[in-house]
Amino acid sequence: MIELRNLRKTYGHGPRAVRALDDVSISVPAGEIFGVVGRSGAGKSTLLRTVNVLERPDSGTVTLDGTLMTGLEGGALRQARRSVGMVFQHFNLLANRSIQQNVEFALEAARVPRGKRASQAAEMLDLVGLKDRGGAYPAQLSGGQKQRVGIARALAAKPRVLLSDEATSALDPETTESILDLIRSINRELKLTVLLITHEMDVVKRICDSAALMENGAIVEQGELVEVIRTP
Ligand code: ADP
Numbered sequence: 001m002i003e004l005r006n007l008r009k010t011y012g013h014g015p016r017a018v019r020a021l022d023d024v025s026i027s028v029p030a031g032e033i034f035g036v037v038g039r040s041g042a043g044k045s046t047l048l049r050t051v052n053v054l055e056r057p058d059s060g061t062v063t064l065d066g067t068l069m070t071g072l073e074g075g076a077l078r079q080a081r082r083s084v085g086m087v088f089q090h091f092n093l094l095a096n097r098s099i100q101q102n103v104e105f106a107l108e109a110a111r112v113p114r115g116k117r118a119s120q121a122a123e124m125l126d127l128v129g130l131k132d133r134g135g136a137y138p139a140q141l142s143g144g145q146k147q148r149v150g151i152a153r154a155l156a157a158k159p160r161v162l163l164s165d166e167a168t169s170a171l172d173p174e175t176t177e178s179i180l181d182l183i184r185s186i187n188r189e190l191k192l193t194v195l196l197i198t199h200e201m202d203v204v205k206r207i208c209d210s211a212a213l214m215e216n217g218a219i220v221e222q223g224e225l226v227e228v229i230r231t232p
């Protein structure tokens with residue numbers, strides 16, 4: 001479960017200050033997919049980075065499955081972050097490593113013992129439909145396949161929460177659908193709680209249980225999908 005309470009964040013000072021988060025509160029029940037939709041500059045990336053405290057809010061709290069993330073620092077925060085996986089718009093794969101090695105690298109960062117990494121990485125590549133492609137390098141893959149690796153990597157350390165930063169924005173419509181369907185099926189299979197940000201309402205309509213509309217750092221609409229998409 002993701003609990004964001006009264007988050008505020010301002011960048012800069014004085015007349016140039018930008019209020020990126022203006023009293024944002026969101027609850028995502030365990031196992032649900034929640035979408036935050038809004039234009040560029042609305043504050044979505046800031047919000048997402050606040051969830052695992054890559055960005056520290058000026059005030060407000062982030063609680064993940066009962067752990068007060070905003071109360072942690074240093075090693076304790078790094079350890080708590082391992083329960084959060086993240087998927088990126090531009091995949092962020094290591095070009096000089098095979099996709100198997102890309103996933104193993106994430107496992108190493110998560111302190112998974114060396115002897116378990118190869119099998120756990122292979123299991124994740126199987127989950128995303130890339131069973132026999134472990135030896136391939138990122139440049140040999142299509143955009144959709146790269147994002148499948150991104151998802152495998154995000155899930156490798158078996159997080160409870162998945163954060164998705166415009167995961168399909170660099171993909172064509174057909175590939176977008178297949179990646180969204182994959183996220184949906186993994187959400188169901190692993191009972192993963194998912195928070196995604198996007199500028200595309202179609203993404204929200206396809207896979208989210210609930211959603212919020214963000215403008216100028218604030219949530220202007222929030223609810224079950226049917227309510228949000230009725231607003232103009
Ligand atoms: P979105 O993801 O919806 O495009 P962002 O969270 O990236 O929105 O940005 C929200 C606002 O905060 C924008 O006005 C942006 O320019 C500003 N902003 C984001 N990051 C920084 C930063 N590190 N320093 C200063 N301003 C920032």
Ligand code: ADP
Nearest residue numbers: 011018039040041044045046049055089165166
């Ligand atoms: P995106 O919307 O795709 O996340 P942005 O261009 O908004 O990309 O942001 C890219 C990076 O630049 C982010 O780390 C963000 O915090 C930072 N950033 C965005 N706006 C500003 C700004 N006005 N001043 C400084 N850094 C910014």
